[in-house]
Amino acid sequence: GQQLNQSPQSMFIQEGEDVSMNCTSSSIFNTWLWYKQDPGEGPVLLIALYKAGELTSNGRLTAQFGITRKDSFLNISASIPSDVGIYFCAGHSGGSNYKLTFGKGTLLTVNP
């Protein structure tokens, strides 16, 4: 099946620092999604990307859909303590099967 490699597995940063994480795939995706999960909660969508090369921002978050359609990255600028959580990338290969493939997540810890 399709594989998503998400890195890094975890990050420990100081408040105010910028953060970057990425996902690479063994196959092409038509949609890339980035989710954040807080402890005890379900994942919440941060950014959705639908076209190769697309660069989209949501406040301090910026994500890009790689030109090869096999990768995506998420940047968080000027991190704050509430950015703590697990960030997941997810990809969809297209068609009507509605199946999402998830990365294993990046655990972000922000030190105030």
Next chain:
Amino acid sequence: NAGVTQTPKFQVLKTGQSMTLQCAQDMNHEYMSWYRQDPGMGLRLIHYSVGAGITDQGEVPNGYNVSRSTTEDFPLRLLSAAPSQTSVYFCASSYGWETGNTIYFGEGSWLTVV
């Protein structure tokens, strides 16, 4: 997590017991799915449905059954629970894959099989 309701939030089962995790959405979404989340594994698709009366297997379907008799409900059944099914389960729904639509997740059901 708006509109997707999962119950129960927590459950402890003995090996061999059966139970049903309930999922309901009030957004008239066509697509519903069940994922399990295990440490270091991300979310893995168990079963999904693209509409009432239609279900299909995901990545890890063994040990689970689903049905979709209505648009709103998509229960997940464990017929004979095993310790390997100890996990956090998430139900999700979506209207479709057109640009602008998204998948909404429930708040999760924590299941422990002893």
